[in-house]
Amino acid sequence: MRFSARSHALPASPIRRLEPFAAEAREKGKKIYPLHIGQPDIETPELFFETLRKFDSKTLAYGTSQGDLDLIDRIVEYYAKFGIPIEREDLLVTNGGSEALNFAVSIACDPGDSILVPEPFFPAYAAFAASANAEIRPITTLAEEGFHLPSRGEIEKLIDTSTRAILLSHPGNPTGVVYTEEEVKMLSDIAREHDLLLIADEVYREFVYMDEPYLSFGNIERIRDRLVIVDSVSKRYSACGARIGCLVSKNREFISLGLKYCQARGCSPTLEQLGAAALYETPDSYLSEVNEEYRKRRDILFEGLNGIPGIVCRKPEGAFYIMARLPVDDAEKFIIWMLQEFSVDGETVMAAPAEGFYATPGLGSSEIRMAYVLKEEDLKRAVELLAKGISAYPGRTDR
Numbered sequence: 001m002r003f004s005a006r007s008h009a010l011p012a013s014p015i016r017r018l019e020p021f022a023a024e025a026r027e028k029g030k031k032i033y034p035l036h037i038g039q040p041d042i043e044t045p046e047l048f049f050e051t052l053r054k055f056d057s058k059t060l061a062y063g064t065s066q067g068d069l070d071l072i073d074r075i076v077e078y079y080a081k082f083g084i085p086i087e088r089e090d091l092l093v094t095n096g097g098s099e100a101l102n103f104a105v106s107i108a109c110d111p112g113d114s115i116l117v118p119e120p121f122f123p124a125y126a127a128f129a130a131s132a133n134a135e136i137r138p139i140t141t142l143a144e145e146g147f148h149l150p151s152r153g154e155i156e157k158l159i160d161t162s163t164r165a166i167l168l169s170h171p172g173n174p175t176g177v178v179y180t181e182e183e184v185k186m187l188s189d190i191a192r193e194h195d196l197l198l199i200a201d202e203v204y205r206e207f208v209y210m211d212e213p214y215l216s217f218g219n220i221e222r223i224r225d226r227l228v229i230v231d232s233v234s235k236r237y238s239a240c241g242a243r244i245g246c247l248v249s250k251n252r253e254f255i256s257l258g259l260k261y262c263q264a265r266g267c268s269p270t271l272e273q274l275g276a277a278a279l280y281e282t283p284d285s286y287l288s289e290v291n292e293e294y295r296k297r298r299d300i301l302f303e304g305l306n307g308i309p310g311i312v313c314r315k316p317e318g319a320f321y322i323m324a325r326l327p328v329d330d331a332e333k334f335i336i337w338m339l340q341e342f343s344v345d346g347e348t349v350m351a352a353p354a355e356g357f358y359a360t361p362g363l364g365s366s367e368i369r370m371a372y373v374l375k376e377e378d379l380k381r382a383v384e385l386l387a388k389g390i391s392a393y394p395g396r397t398d399r
């Protein structure tokens with residue numbers, strides 16, 4: 001049987017691809033500290049579960065394709081707190097931020113079109129672009145520059161008649177970058193001048209550790225007609241398994257096209273939408289405590305990594321990831337070796353190889369991405385194991 005070339009070309013997730021090696025190591029009794037995936041260990045607010053327990057209908061029915069209006073109203077109120085004026089009609093509930101991204105890229109691009117994406121980027125972007133037969137034009141950013149953007153001129157050089165959109169995460173996964181006001185305004189101006197859609201993936205909006213205030217693309221009035229915000233409860237409320245996200249846009253044509261995708265997939269899960277509506281009632285103190293916790297973890301991981309000879313990394317400004325260049329021949333080989341060959345007292349650590357976070361061939365091959373989603377003692381132990389692993393690894397390049 002023949003399957004589509006498009007499906008064959010779809011990149012496998014560098015975050016999940018090495019899971020079989022981890023499963024095998026676990027089967028052999030190894031304990032693995034998982035730094036490869038952004039699955040927070042923070043508790044989901046109890047309100048979510050309480051709400052689900054109270055559900056007493058005899059039938060679990062379909063909801064509307066746009067999404068549960070109670071949830072939509074809560075999200076509208078949430079945005080108002082950030083000074084982002086949206087109405088019910090500007091919002092579509094999706095099955096996680098992932099589905100929102102998939103729809104947004106499909107709506108933006110015909111086959112052969114291109115989108116600008118700062119690299120390294122969240123690898124699902126490449127999968128969604130590939131499934132729309134669109135090309136990612138990477139805006140390469142560097143650890144040495146804290147993954148901030150190059151000049152406007154450098155970015156504009158990448159634009160041609162095939163370019164339809166700019167897609168980015170802010171705060172950034174995997175870079176931890178939080179774009180400055182100048183950068184947010186520069187990208188907004190580029191989008192306006194070149195008639196591009198701006199897809200701002202802001203699922204980490206609350207995870208910012210700098211003193212300067214965070215500026216959402218939703219706060220830039222002059223791009224409201226060409227802005228799509230991708231959002232999710234996954235990280236904000238540590239509710240990754242709820243699979244509830246949304247698309248927000250003032251562009252009514254975008255929303256009406258998006259609604260057709262929502263209709264095709266029926267609706268988002270009924271129970272989880274109820275739970276998500278309750279999550280938006282969570283007191284702000286929950287978010288500030290979580291922020292404080294991640295700031296602490298970031299400092300522990302960053303300082304720990306800085307103490308390992310040969311590692312290059314920069315302190316992330318937001319989200320909960322860190323990119324690090326290792327003194328190894330190949331990061332993926334190193335991670336597999338850590339799972340198969342290495343352990344200290346039956347323990348090892350797992351990270352994500354970073355090559356799949358880049359579109360430019362050859363970049364990222366000696367880099368890993370780590371998520372600081374473990375508690376303090378576990379993070380410290382993970383760093384210790386990583387240091388010992390690097391020093392014992394046969395493919396070390398700085399000996």
Ligand SMILES: Cc1ncc(COP(=O)(O)O)c(C=O)c1O
Nearest residue numbers: 096097098122169173232234245
């Ligand atoms: C930048 C970014 N966007 C979107 C998502 C998707 O989130 P979800 O589909 O769980 O809402 C993730 C998940 O890791 C992410 O890191």
